[in-house]
Amino acid sequence: MNTSPQFMEALHLYDRLAQTIGDTHPKAQVALMRVFDLAPPELHAQMKAKGRELGLIPDAGGYLADGTPVYRLEDVAKQLGLSESEAQASIAQFMAEREAMGLEARAFDPALIHRVQ
Numbered sequence: 232m233n234t235s236p237q238f239m240e241a242l243h244l245y246d247r248l249a250q251t252i253g254d255t256h257p258k259a260q261v262a263l264m265r266v267f268d269l270a271p272p273e274l275h276a277q278m279k280a281k282g283r284e285l286g287l288i289p290d291a292g293g294y295l296a297d298g299t300p301v302y303r304l305e306d307v308a309k310q311l312g313l314s315e316s317e318a319q320a321s322i323a324q325f326m327a328e329r330e331a332m333g334l335e336a337r338a339f340d341p342a343l344i345h346r347v348q
Contacts, residue, residue: 238269261332268334286310293344301344
């Protein structure tokens with residue numbers, strides 16, 4: 232697996248924080264999200280496969296022009312056993328937390344999504 236120095240540094244920081252202040256501490260959570268952001272494609276693929284295996288990730292409802300999968304709210308809600316409003320609230324909270332941490336939180340213009348047929 233090809234890992235960048237930035238990824239390894241983020242991983243070590245998260246590990247130190249998790250061991251010293253706990254993995255649920257907000258600073259550790261920020262560090263973990265940074266690890267995910269910097270993870271190499273191979274690790275993203277492994278995490279996605281594990282999420283599918285555990286029944287946490289639905290099939291992608293569409294793709295962006297670069298091939299990035301996107302998921303429909305209805306599909307996420309169904310997969311997780313939530314109402315659409317519960318799923319929407321959870322996603323909004325996650326996006327707000329990322330933004331508050333200074334991390335990217337992307338929403339996609341529906342016009343840019345190529346739907347799976």
